[in-house]
Amino acid sequence: MKLAKLGDDPEIFHTLQGEGPGAGMPAVFIRAATCNLHCVWCDSDHTWNFEGTPWPHAKDALPTYGKYRRSEVVIGIDPAAAARRILAFACPRVVITGGEPLLQQAAFLALIRHLRRERPDTFIEVETNATRIPSPGFADAVDQFNASPKLANSGVDEALRLRPAALAWFAASPKAWFKFVVAQAADLTEIQRLRERFGLPAGRILLMPEGRTAADLDRTAPWLAELCRANGFRFCDRLHIRLWGDRRGV
Numbered sequence: 736m737k738l739a740k741l742g743d744d745p746e747i748f749h750t751l752q753g754e755g756p757g758a759g760m761p762a763v764f765i766r767a768a769t770c771n772l773h774c775v776w777c778d779s780d781h782t783w784n785f786e787g788t789p790w791p792h793a794k795d796a797l798p799t800y801g802k803y804r805r806s807e808v809v810i811g812i813d814p815a816a817a818a819r820r821i822l823a824f825a826c827p828r829v830v831i832t833g834g835e836p837l838l839q840q841a842a843f844l845a846l847i848r849h850l851r852r853e854r855p856d857t858f859i860e861v862e863t864n865a866t867r868i869p870s871p872g873f874a875d876a877v878d879q880f881n882a883s884p885k886l887a888n889s890g891v892d893e894a895l896r897l898r899p900a901a902l903a904w905f906a907a908s909p910k911a912w913f914k915f916v917v918a919q920a921a922d923l924t925e926i927q928r929l930r931e932r933f934g935l936p937a938g939r940i941l942l943m944p945e946g947r948t949a950a951d952l953d954r955t956a957p958w959l960a961e962l963c964r965a966n967g968f969r970f971c972d973r974l975h976i977r978l979w980g981d982r983r984g985v
């Protein structure tokens with residue numbers, strides 16, 4: 736499997752889940768390299784914003800920011816070796832994130848099988864942009880999908896970020912939650928349209944403020960909380976940003 740690289744190691748670390756229905760719970764994160772989207776505000780841009788690609792990013796204006804050399808940010812590892820690293824943390828909750836993990840379903844399914852062989856109670860969350868349909872074996876092995884369909888505020892073409900068959904699959908799955916990154920109040924119109932079109936269950940929709948600093952979140956949180964209250968959605972903060980900022984590996 737191809738993982739993001741943290742120093743000389745694969746990006747596997749023990750932390751608190753910062754987002755979604757499992758927010759606040761201790762978990763081991765494992766970060767897939769590569770993504771099929773290129774969201775302009777992505778905070779895991781080291782998984783896809785490689786040299787030679789044309790995608791813009793919100794950080795382009797920073798003098799210190801540049802595209803990543805693929806060999807410096809991507810590392811290959813055998814699923815069994817990745818499982819051993821995860822098991823060393825002795826934590827029963829694992830979050831497979833990215834990048835887009837569903838681009839490597841066979842490898843992650845092998846990883847889950849290695850984990851459950853040693854620790855049958857391992858709870859598996861998968862963060863996904865909901866553009867790919869999980870294979871039957873992968874869908875069966877995963878406990879919870881944190882599906883995050885991207886809105887126009889991502890800067891990605893609609894044809895790439897909204898895949899009707901995949902979204903319909905997640906809408907029908909009792910394992911799926913829907914987490915939308917909200918940058919402006921107008922995003923709610925788009926979310927409501929998706930909810931109606933695909934029958935997304937309102938009780939499993941979470942709205943999360945866009946932002947890579949606590950100050951960003953504080954600007955958006957008050958009016959977003961009010962939108963959630965008025966529309967019956969769940970508010971979702973970004974705990975890891977408040978605790979550790981935009982740092983990797985925590």
Ligand code: SF4
Binds near residue numbers: 772773779780885
């Ligand atoms: S789908 Fe997720 S990982 Fe991929 S570019 Fe968008 S925010 Fe980043």
